[in-house]
Amino acid sequence: MKPLVLYRVDLRAGDPASALERLDPAAPLLTGTDLAATRGDGVFETVVLVDGVPQAMEAHLDRFERSASLLELPSPDRVLWRTVVERVAAEMDVSRGAVKYILSRGDEATGEPTGWALGFAPTRHRTGVPPELDVVLLDRGYRSDVATTAPWLLQGAKTLSYAVNMAALREAGRRGASDVIFVSSDGYILEGPNSTVIARIDGEYVTPPVEFGILPGTTQADAFEALREGGDRVAVRALTVSDLSDADALWLCSSTRGAAPVRSLDGVAQHVDHATTERISAFLNARKG
C-alpha cells in the first residue's frame, strides 16, 4: 500500500517544529545499516483517523512508551510524537485513514535513533464497517508466563520484528482463513498478529490479561467502554481454548478494522452478533480522539 504522506522525525531536534521534515514517501529514507531494517530493532504504533482525527492517541502513546521501555530505547517524547501524528493527519485531508509511526534504534553507523511517520489512505478495512473474519488458532510457541520469566523475548512490546506475525497470517491463508488467534504453549488464548481478542461467554465480554505477554489493546479498551456504557459486563481474565469453544460470539479488535466479528474459527461457523458489532462500531466511529 502506498503512503500519502511521509515525515522524518529528527530525534535530536530540540522542539517539534524543527524535528519534522516532510519528504516524498517514494524516496529513500533509511540507510542500509538502519537497525530497523537489519535487526527489526524498533517499535511502532498505528493510529486510525475518524473524520480526520487520530483516535486513542494517549493509549497509543502509552503503549509506544511501554514498547520502547521493553526494548531499552530512549523514552519517546510524547509531545513530539503527538505533533507528528497530528501533522500527518492534517496533511492527508481524508476523513478515514491511518498514521503509522516508527522509532528505530537507528543507524548502526552513527548510533543515532531514527523516527518516521507514514499516512495511509482509507482502504476497505477503514470504512468504519469492520470485516467478518475467518480465523484459525495457531500455537505462539511461548508459555503464558514468558513476559515475566523471560523479558528478553519482548512479548508485550510492539516491535518491528514482525516476521512471525506475517508468517502466521500466510499460514492462515493456506488454511482458507484470513486471520489468526495465537494460543500459548500452555493452552491460553493470547492475541491476533495485529489484534486483541474479545469473547462473549455467559453474557460477559472477556479479553485476556496483558500479563500473558500480549499488547494492551487500544481498540479493545474503547470497545469495553462502549459495552459498559450499554450496561454489559466486561472482564479481563485468562481464556483457554475450550473457553473459546463455549463463547457465543468473538471479535478481533484493531485500530484499522475496529471490532471485527469472527464468523468462523478453525473452519467452524461462529455466530455473528451484528447488533453488538454495530453498537461498538458506532461508539468507535463517534470518538473525538
Next chain:
Amino acid sequence: MKPLVLYRVDLRAGDPASALERLDPAAPLLTGTDLAATRGDGVFETVVLVDGVPQAMEAHLDRFERSASLLELPSPDRVLWRTVVERVAAEMDVSRGAVKYILSRGDEATGEPTGWALGFAPTRHRTGVPPELDVVLLDRGYRSDVATTAPWLLQGAKTLSYAVNMAALREAGRRGASDVIFVSSDGYILEGPNSTVIARIDGEYVTPPVEFGILPGTTQADAFEALREGGDRVAVRALTVSDLSDADALWLCSSTRGAAPVRSLDGVAQHVDHATTERISAFLNARKG
C-alpha cells in the same frame, strides 16, 4: 559500525552486471515502507573474508535459500548473490572483514523485493584470533520441536526480525556476560543469538541438531571438518543443560569470530582449551573460500 562499501541489488535485473549498483553507504537506500524496516520481513547472511576471500560461500548460500524458503520469499539467484559478495569483497581491499547481504520482502508500496550488500572493515573480532567469551544460558521460550509443529514461528530461518536476539545480548550484558546460549523450554541447548554451540563431552565434539529449530552453522561445519582432520570424534545430537555442565570445553562458532572458546558459563569458570581453539582457528584462517 560504518560500512565501507554498499551495493544495491536490483532483483528484477536479468543479469548480475546490470543488477548491481554501488552507492554511498551513508546515503539513504530504503523507503520508509520497506518491509525489512517495518516488519523485519526478510533474510540475511554474513560472510567473513580471509585474505580478501569470502569464506564458506556455498554453505551461506544454502542457508540463505533455506531462510528465504521458510519465509516464502522468492528463491535467491545464487549466481547473483555470489557475484555481489565477491564484488563487495574485491572493492573493500582488506584482508579481513565481513560482507552482509540482505533480501527483503520489499517495499510494501510497490510489492518489489529489495536487496543490498554491505562490506564491513575488520574489527577486533575479525583478526582471526577469536575472543574468549563469558556466556549466560537464557530461555528461548520455544520447545525444541516448534520448527516441525509450528513452522510459522520461523525457527531455523535467519530473518531480519532479530530484536529478541539483540535483547538477549543486552540481558547478557546486565549479567556481566558478553554472549548467550539459548535453551529450549523443554531443556535442550539450542544456539547463540548469532552463533552455534560446540561442546566437548567425553572427548567427543557435539553440536545440537538443526531439527531443534536452529540455524545450520557454517563455521561450526568447518570447525567439525578441522576436528575430523585432526582425528577427533564429532557428533550432532541433543544436549541438555546438564550435559553442558559435564562438558570439559565449549565454543560458540560464528563467521565473524570463528570458534570462540567459552571461559565462563553463568558465572562459573570454564576450562579453555587453547590448543584446540588454535587448531580450529588455523584451519578456518587457511580456508581458500
